Amino acid sequence: MNFRHVKYFVATAELGQVSRAAMELSISQSAITTAIKDLEAETGTRLFLRTGQGMELTEAGRHFLGSAYRILAAVDEALKPPAVAGEDVSGTLSVAATYTVLGYFLPQHLGRLERRYPKLKIQLFELSREMVEDGLVTNRFDMAVVLTSNVNNPELATDTLLSSQRRLWVASGHPLLNLERVSFADIAKEPYIMLTVDEAAHTTLRYWNRTDYQPNTRLRTSSIEAVRSIVANGQGVTILSDMVYRPWSLEGKRIETIIPAEPVPSMNIGLAWRKGVELTPAMRLFREYFAETYQTPQSHMAK
Secondary structure, eight states, X not given: OOHHHHXXXXXXXXXXXXXXXXXXHTSOHHHHHHXXXXXXXXXXXXXXXXXXXXXXXXXXXXXXXXXXXXXXXXXXXXXXOHHHHTTTOOEEEEEEEOHHXXXXXXXXXXXXXXXXXXXXXXXXXXXOHHHHHHHHHTTSOSEEEEETTTOOOTTEEEEEXXXXXXXXXXXXXXGGGXXXXXXXXXXXXXXXXXXXXXXXXXXXXXXXXXTTOOOEEEEEESOHHHHHHHHHTTSOBEEEEGGGOOSBOTTSOBEEEEOOSSOOOOEEEEEEEETTOOOOHHHHHHHHHHHHHHTOOSOXXXX
């Protein structure tokens, strides 16, 4: 295993196809395929399922992806000591975040940022997307960490860092696991558990409305743990992103995932700030840290 293996694995996991990863990294497809085979041999388990839709992470692959991000971040920190990266930058950076990213994405980065920039104080605020956007436009916050797939304010610029695939969650042993192809027609027959936090219900209905079906909503809830438990107990199904997926409920019951036959948009996570604002040194360091961690260009603008 080497650094390139991990980098190629992450690109394939995020983009879902070897061809797209190869194009992104400007290397051959065979180099990526060989690297993934080497990783699977080294770990002793399959990290991807090869499907007609592309490369689907296995449960082991999703677990390894989290480790891969930590490996890339550790290598980056080793190659760029704090003194070079901006150790002397001081002050307070006000950062707003929505519920999902604050709970499932941001915490792992706060410790690294504190170690890398010990004189920089990050002040956090949890708010709804609308309040975050308003706070950025009116300069109450310097930057935000949000679901960029939900941002629609033309006054904001964004960097999308990570795309988290949405999958169907079902209980272990659910009949849908026996089907070769699970369509929205199949899902519509099942009781649906609708998550409402961070506009999840609005997003769900938006892609359901592109089909000829509607979810058979049994319960609407803002609690991800409630969704997890109800699905694991076989009382309904849901479609949620890999970022919030955990294979076990609080009761210790297993949750399986299925990629629906029809396309479901991914959930994109990233940074947002007011267009045209002059980035302070603290804002630049915050943005650069995430760009380096996720190997992303810093040029995306909200439309």
